[in-house]
Amino acid sequence: MNVRALALAFVFAYFFGSTVAIGSEINEAAQAADPVAEKRLQGLSEELRCLVCQNQTIADSNAELAQDLRHEIRGMIAAGKSDKEIIDFMVARYGDFVLYRPPVKGITLLLWGGPIALMLLGLFALQRYLRQRAHRMGDDKPLSADDAGRANALLEEADNK
Secondary structure, three states, rough: OOOHHHHHHHHHHHHHOOOOHHHHHHHHHHHHOOHHHHHHHEEEEEEOOOOOOOOOOOOOOHHHHHHHHHHHHHHHHHHHOOOHHHHHHHHHHHOHHHHHOOOOOOOOOHHHHHHHHHHHHHHHHHHHHHHHHHHEEEEEOOOHHHHHHHHHHHHHHHHOO
């Protein structure tokens, strides 16, 4: 690889936040060591949320915490722990929030029902506003002859200025 291509790879990695050019050899070496364990790691990593990024799995995240969690999971897999034991350990340590798809239970009910409740509340408020607006517009009375005359006088006065 020539110097120009290497410099271009570093610039690309710096601006796009990718560590593909630098970290690919490390990842390939780890996958070559035990492909079954890496497959399990990938599966588990896709079920756990990055606590830093919050909208990415730890498989997708390049945050240091996500890398540490992947390393810890890799160690637990090497120690012979099952997937359920690893997930239970992560939940005990970080709470249900670490799960990318948290279970439906009393504590997480707001996570599951909150968006639906907010949407229904918004639709109710919109419907009420539209009804009140239609009611106000229906209450408009036509101008009396005196009011129409005053309005015309004001308009003519404004035009003369």
